[in-house]
Amino acid sequence: MIEIQNIVKRFKSKKQDITAVDHVSLSIKKGEIFGVIGYSGAGKSTLIRMINLLEAPTEGKVILDGTDLSTLSTRQLRQKRQKIGMIFQHFNLLWSRTVKENIMFPLEIAGVPKAQREQRAKELINLVGLDGKEDQYPSQLSGGQKQRVGIARALANEPHVLLCDEATSALDPKTTDSILDLLKEINRRLGLTIVLITHEMHVIRKICDRVAVMEAGRVVELGDVTDIFHHPQQEITKQFVKQVTESDEALSASAERHVHNGWVLECRFMGEAAGKPVISQLIRQFEIEVNILQGKISRLKDASYGTLYIQVTGDEAEVNRAIDHLKVQGVEVEVLLS
Numbered sequence: 001m002i003e004i005q006n007i008v009k010r011f012k013s014k015k016q017d018i019t020a021v022d023h024v025s026l027s028i029k030k031g032e033i034f035g036v037i038g039y040s041g042a043g044k045s046t047l048i049r050m051i052n053l054l055e056a057p058t059e060g061k062v063i064l065d066g067t068d069l070s071t072l073s074t075r076q077l078r079q080k081r082q083k084i085g086m087i088f089q090h091f092n093l094l095w096s097r098t099v100k101e102n103i104m105f106p107l108e109i110a111g112v113p114k115a116q117r118e119q120r121a122k123e124l125i126n127l128v129g130l131d132g133k134e135d136q137y138p139s140q141l142s143g144g145q146k147q148r149v150g151i152a153r154a155l156a157n158e159p160h161v162l163l164c165d166e167a168t169s170a171l172d173p174k175t176t177d178s179i180l181d182l183l184k185e186i187n188r189r190l191g192l193t194i195v196l197i198t199h200e201m202h203v204i205r206k207i208c209d210r211v212a213v214m215e216a217g218r219v220v221e222l223g224d225v226t227d228i229f230h231h232p233q234q235e236i237t238k239q240f241v242k243q244v245t246e247s248d249e250a251l252s253a254s255a256e257r258h259v260h261n262g263w264v265l266e267c268r269f270m271g272e273a274a275g276k277p278v279i280s281q282l283i284r285q286f287e288i289e290v291n292i293l294q295g296k297i298s299r300l301k302d303a304s305y306g307t308l309y310i311q312v313t314g315d316e317a318e319v320n321r322a323i324d325h326l327k328v329q330g331v332e333v334e335v336l337l338s
């Protein structure tokens with residue numbers, strides 16, 4: 001649905017040339033929530049702004065639903081952009097207009113008749129959970145409510161794609177989660193493709209299907225969120241994954257410290273395995289003792305993952321059989337102490 005082909009963006013200034021985006025190619029599927037993560041200056045904003053040509057690429061192409069955007073006239077591009085909604089970190093609302101008027105604004109520009117605008121705004125206000133706030137001004141709203149207005153406005157022209165430029169970075173963790181839940185709900189209900197950029201792995205973990213990791217203008221890692229969390233390859237990706245799993249190392253250290261006999265196993269659960277009663281099966285099927293030392297299971301968008309540290313005592317051959325059983329059940333097992 002969105003094909004980004006070998007895209008480059010260079011900014012020229014008197015002092016130096018900066019390559020903000022350096023030969024990036026991505027293929028974003030219809031209906032998916034695609035995240036781009038990177039530290040400040042990695043080129044995320046420039047990349048997302050090239051998807052709707054707010055920023056013109058120096059090289060390369062953006063193809064949206066089969067149309068190469070660079071071939072469009074100004075008028076055609078304006079029309080195409082109506083099908084690409086965008087929300088921003090600082091909301092970009094019109095401060096002198098009410099909630100309803102902000103939402104109706106893009107419809108006004110698109111030439112939609114007044115009665116239809118009113119009707120559509122009403123539906124959108126309900127969709128984003130702002131009933132009763134329609135006549136308030138942005139200054140009277142909380143950060144989360146302002147972003148809800150931003151989302152409703154971005155959806156006004158029934159876009160196929162929603163671009164989110166650090167949409168939750170100005171919000172506290174609880175409000176962030178409520179906005180992420182709303183985006184997930186909209187993606188599910190409307191089948192909308194969402195592309196978001198962020199520097200927070202929590203955002204990726206909570207709602208994305210796939211993620212691209214950017215560093216110095218390049219995509220250095222790309223994959224399903226589940227795989228990236230399970231097996232990050234690049235150092236930078238490992239750092240991002242640690243943002244949300246950093247307690248794991250502390251867990252393993254303290255789990256090892258308290259054990260003086262038997263085996264200590266680190267069991268990593270992913271997807272289906274995280275939902276199965278594998279530990280109780282272990283106790284029932286094998287002649288071993290299992291003592292849970294520590295653990296944590298976290299939720300991804302559509303799956304769970306987690307790490308459990310267990311102490312196992314028993315005959316060595318039986319423990320090895322138990323380990324094999326865990327592996328067959330889809331659990332990754334590492335022997336930390338034996």
Ligand SMILES: Nc1ncnc2c1ncn2[C@@H]1O[C@H](COP(=O)(O)OP(=O)(O)OP(=O)(O)O)[C@@H](O)[C@H]1O
Pocket residue numbers: 011012018019020038039040041042043044045046047
């Ligand atoms: N209009 C511009 N003119 C010159 N340089 C720019 C311009 N926009 C971005 N850059 C430079 O391009 C590089 C990438 O910037 P970009 O804003 O895309 O990164 P980012 O990953 O979104 O970072 P942040 O999260 O801080 O916004 C940076 O070095 C930045 O200074």
